[in-house]
Amino acid sequence: MTRLLIVGGNAAGMSAASKAKRMDPELEVLVLEAGQxxxxxxxxxxxxxxxxxxxxEDLLVxxxxxxxxxxxxxxxxxRATKLEPDSKTLHVQTPEGLESFAYDRLLIATGxxxxxxxxxxxxxxxxxxRHVWDGEALLADLEGGCECVxxxxxxxxxxxxxxxxxxxxxxxxxxHRSDKLLGVxxxxxxxxxxxxxxxxxxxxxxxxxxxxxxxxxxxxxLHGAKTHHADAVLIAxxxxxxxxxxxxxxxxxxxxxxxxxxxRQETNLPDVWAAGDCCTVKDILSGQAHPLALALPANRMxxxxxxxxxxxxxxxxxxxxxxxxRLGDQFWAQTGMTETYLAKTGMPFHVQVINAHHKAxxxxxxxxVRVKLLCDPDGDLLGCQIRGPAEGALRIQAxxxxxxxxxxxxxxxxxxxxxxxxxxxxxxxxxxxxxxxAKQLD
Amino acid sequence: MTRLLIVGGNAAGMSAASKAKRMDPELEVLVLEAGQxxxxxxxxxxxxxxxxxxxxEDLLVxxxxxxxxxxxxxxxxxRATKLEPDSKTLHVQTPEGLESFAYDRLLIATGxxxxxxxxxxxxxxxxxxRHVWDGEALLADLEGGCECVxxxxxxxxxxxxxxxxxxxxxxxxxxHRSDKLLGVxxxxxxxxxxxxxxxxxxxxxxxxxxxxxxxxxxxxxLHGAKTHHADAVLIAxxxxxxxxxxxxxxxxxxxxxxxxxxxRQETNLPDVWAAGDCCTVKDILSGQAHPLALALPANRMxxxxxxxxxxxxxxxxxxxxxxxxRLGDQFWAQTGMTETYLAKTGMPFHVQVINAHHKAxxxxxxxxVRVKLLCDPDGDLLGCQIRGPAEGALRIQAxxxxxxxxxxxxxxxxxxxxxxxxxxxxxxxxxxxxxxxAKQLD
Numbered sequence: 001m002t003r004l005l006i007v008g009g010n011a012a013g014m015s016a017a018s019k020a021k022r023m024d025p026e027l028e029v030l031v032l033e034a035g036q037x038x039x040x041x042x043x044x045x046x047x048x049x050x051x052x053x054x055x056x057e058d059l060l061v062x063x064x065x066x067x068x069x070x071x072x073x074x075x076x077x078x079r080a081t082k083l084e085p086d087s088k089t090l091h092v093q094t095p096e097g098l099e100s101f102a103y104d105r106l107l108i109a110t111g112x113x114x115x116x117x118x119x120x121x122x123x124x125x126x127x128x129x130r131h132v133w134d135g136e137a138l139l140a141d142l143e144g145g146c147e148c149v150x151x152x153x154x155x156x157x158x159x160x161x162x163x164x165x166x167x168x169x170x171x172x173x174x175x176h177r178s179d180k181l182l183g184v185x186x187x188x189x190x191x192x193x194x195x196x197x198x199x200x201x202x203x204x205x206x207x208x209x210x211x212x213x214x215x216x217x218x219x220x221x222l223h224g225a226k227t228h229h230a231d232a233v234l235i236a237x238x239x240x241x242x243x244x245x246x247x248x249x250x251x252x253x254x255x256x257x258x259x260x261x262x263x264r265q266e267t268n269l270p271d272v273w274a275a276g277d278c279c280t281v282k283d284i285l286s287g288q289a290h291p292l293a294l295a296l297p298a299n300r301m302x303x304x305x306x307x308x309x310x311x312x313x314x315x316x317x318x319x320x321x322x323x324x325x326r327l328g329d330q331f332w333a334q335t336g337m338t339e340t341y342l343a344k345t346g347m348p349f350h351v352q353v354i355n356a357h358h359k360a361x362x363x364x365x366x367x368x369v370r371v372k373l374l375c376d377p378d379g380d381l382l383g384c385q386i387r388g389p390a391e392g393a394l395r396i397q398a399x400x401x402x403x404x405x406x407x408x409x410x411x412x413x414x415x416x417x418x419x420x421x422x423x424x425x426x427x428x429x430x431x432x433x434x435x436x437x438a439k440q441l442d
Numbered sequence: 443m444t445r446l447l448i449v450g451g452n453a454a455g456m457s458a459a460s461k462a463k464r465m466d467p468e469l470e471v472l473v474l475e476a477g478q479x480x481x482x483x484x485x486x487x488x489x490x491x492x493x494x495x496x497x498x499e500d501l502l503v504x505x506x507x508x509x510x511x512x513x514x515x516x517x518x519x520x521r522a523t524k525l526e527p528d529s530k531t532l533h534v535q536t537p538e539g540l541e542s543f544a545y546d547r548l549l550i551a552t553g554x555x556x557x558x559x560x561x562x563x564x565x566x567x568x569x570x571x572r573h574v575w576d577g578e579a580l581l582a583d584l585e586g587g588c589e590c591v592x593x594x595x596x597x598x599x600x601x602x603x604x605x606x607x608x609x610x611x612x613x614x615x616x617x618h619r620s621d622k623l624l625g626v627x628x629x630x631x632x633x634x635x636x637x638x639x640x641x642x643x644x645x646x647x648x649x650x651x652x653x654x655x656x657x658x659x660x661x662x663x664l665h666g667a668k669t670h671h672a673d674a675v676l677i678a679x680x681x682x683x684x685x686x687x688x689x690x691x692x693x694x695x696x697x698x699x700x701x702x703x704x705x706r707q708e709t710n711l712p713d714v715w716a717a718g719d720c721c722t723v724k725d726i727l728s729g730q731a732h733p734l735a736l737a738l739p740a741n742r743m744x745x746x747x748x749x750x751x752x753x754x755x756x757x758x759x760x761x762x763x764x765x766x767x768r769l770g771d772q773f774w775a776q777t778g779m780t781e782t783y784l785a786k787t788g789m790p791f792h793v794q795v796i797n798a799h800h801k802a803x804x805x806x807x808x809x810x811v812r813v814k815l816l817c818d819p820d821g822d823l824l825g826c827q828i829r830g831p832a833e834g835a836l837r838i839q840a841x842x843x844x845x846x847x848x849x850x851x852x853x854x855x856x857x858x859x860x861x862x863x864x865x866x867x868x869x870x871x872x873x874x875x876x877x878x879x880a881k882q883l884d
């Protein structure tokens with residue numbers, strides 16, 4: 001019996017396990033997970049903290065029992081400590097002690113963990129959000145008169161958690177080292193985020209880099225340019241790959257420890273694949289490999305790896321980094337490259353920004369969106385950013401189709417979209433933006 | 443001075459006028475409009491009846507005064523009666539009597555008018571919705587104790603008006619000759635429309651074809667398989683082209699009187715163009731020409747005609763017939779061909795229907811959509827239909843991009859869409875449907 005050993009039981013790992021088992025039911029598929037849950041929606045944790053989702057268990061997509069019903073053997077509390085590729089042996093810290101596992105084919109899908117780039121990250125009351133119960137733990141620290149939480153960071157987790165905790169009635173202070181929130185989008189698309197957060201009751205402090213945390217009585221003192229106090233701290237300033245245990249295995253990684261893979265998700269080691277957030281992924285537009293922590297690409301890399309580990313021949317096309325953030329009733333969505341990125345590369349590009357209605361102008365309610373499109377001098381689309389209410393921002397799905405599949409800006413400008421006064425003006429705002437951008441190329 | 447004469451001042455006519463004047467400000471652009479308003483949102487009339495839009499004037503996009511500021515001369519109440527292409531003369535009924543207009547280049551953009559295929563359509567209390575004030579006139583007939591309106595038809599205008607009048611507190615009876623509402627979509631996508639209408643307070647009577655209307659006291663009696671009574675009647679059973687006045691001009695039309703044009707919007711007559719609902723349009727997928735009464739294609743045909751009449755060389759790519767209907771908080775959207783149509787042609791095709799969440803399954807609120815995708819055996823997309831709440835149904839814009847621009851189903855299945863729990867599951871429902879459809883082709 002051929003053994004597929006999978007290290008890490010979240011998006012990429014379980015997608016691989018399921019795909020491989022479906023491809024070849026004869027395979028032994030064994031998943032080792034360091035934590036106490038597999039296959040959960042980490043992206044749902046802020047909504048669970050907010051109270052929209054009742055319990056962390058609602059975020060579990062699979063359990064070891066459900067996986068077993070698919071013929072997948074899952075072991076919780078199993079943390080890989082060392083890989084010996086020559087003997088095809090994995091050393092593992094289990095609840096019962098050290099154990100060795102032999103494999104025929106190995107998948108590394110250990111993901112990332114939050115980086116805490118200063119002292120004091122291990123104090124009581126200091127949190128990160130990684131595991132499915134981490135939101136509950138943070139909320140628990142804010143019970144009983146402890147109501148003030150400081151959140152460090154300006155990405156999805158920091159911003160969504162700020163809203164969630166403010167809506168739970170907590171006093172929330174968002175501290176960020178620079179004045180640019182949501183780094184995946186350009187400043188002209190995110191310049192209303194501070195105001196939006198403040199409208200949700202979040203205090204935002206910019207240029208507030210923190211370099212040390214200290215206990216002070218029942219509180220935590222945050223040291224930086226200024227000093228802040230909080231009952232609890234959420235650190236969401238970034239992540240790093242969980243690949244330290246691989247450093248002497250001879251596996252090719254970048255300087256930060258992200259594993260290099262080819263489009264078949266193969267590492268440089270024989271019979272060793274890697275998938276998900278612990279890998280670098282190829283950007284479809286630039287061809288450059290970089291880390292990316294997003295659920296959909298992680299699932300897909302896992303599925304590609306699973307198919308290939310079961311004898312198939314699948315290739316991962318790469319990523320655009322498509323994403324969307326919600327705060328209140330507003331959304332910020334993007335796909336592909338930003339103007340900020342393009343300006344740095346020195347590549348020639350054209351850019352168009354429009355402010356438009358996303359429904360007929362005479363219909364009631366706020367129907368404003370801002371759309372930004374980028375293309376190269378040949379009309380090949382390079383990126384799109386949209387902000388506005390959900391119905392407006394969801395035009396990003398159409399932009400993603402266009403950017404990923406080589407639809408030219410002149411073609412996008414001619415797209416016959418659906419129109420009805422409650423959901424669109426006669427010409428969709430994405431198409432209007434494309435029409436204006438196309439004119440720059442005439 | 444070269445004179446562009448434009449017959450019809452709505453979507454196509456005014457788009458052409460504006461485009462031509464922008465292209466060449468030296469042109470004389472003269473628009474003759476039979477009615478009393480130009481360039482209004484006919485699609486907004488149901489929402490104005492519902493009370494979401496305060497006044498019919500709010501639906502006016504342009505007025506003769508605004509057009510004059512663009513250098514366009516608009517004459518209201520000017521109805522073309524005869525075209526003499528050899529002498530390049532147009533005969534016109536004006537408020538002051540008959541008048542002749544010479545032209546250098548002529549655009550016919552007279553649109554359609556409702557067809558009333560039985561006797562009694564001219565009785566007081568019997569209405570159609572075509573002009574911008576027609577909704578007000580219908581509402582006026584339902585004042586003062588007259589509260590019951592019968593609506594004949596099952597297309598956009600009939601269905602949207604049924605909701606609008608029910609929400610205005612009227613007693614609404616929708617009568618339709620068959621049991622299939624919203625003919626532009628397949629039955630498996632529309633089988634919840636009757637229930638939706640009933641939930642909005644509309645009485646729906648199927649297999650209720652009407653063949654005669656009669657006055658009976660203050661009411662109208664509707665004769666068909668059964669007899670119905672109403673204080674007012676709205677007929678929305680279909681339209682026909684306003685081209686009867688052209689029948690001896692030698693212009694090529696189809697059997698119903700829709701004008702044949704090429705992709706430059708040229709008719710067979712020298713220096714005579716046509717655009718908008720009064721033309722046939724080429725279907726992008728089938729290559730067949732057919733009538734289509736939708737605002738966006740009408741605008742575009744007008745713009746193409748205007749550009750070419752000003753000496754340009756623009757081509758209209760054709761249509762998919764992309765559309766979306768709202769009833770309550772539900773939407774029905776489609777693009778391209780339906781299964782019903784494909785089955786009739788005998789073309790080979792594959793079809794996939796899924797029921798899915800359009801946001802994360804654990805998020806509160808109704809997040810269900812049904813997605814249907816059709817492709818040919820090579821994976822070329824042929825059509826898409828979606829029903830569900832606005833945020834779900836708006837995925838049709840992404841489908842329209844894919845269908846129109848030759849994105850294969852296998853490519854759509856790999857699209858990296860945006861994911862956040864409030865607006866999407868990890869894999870977008872459109873992408874999930876494409877993945878399943880692609881599997882049929884393996």
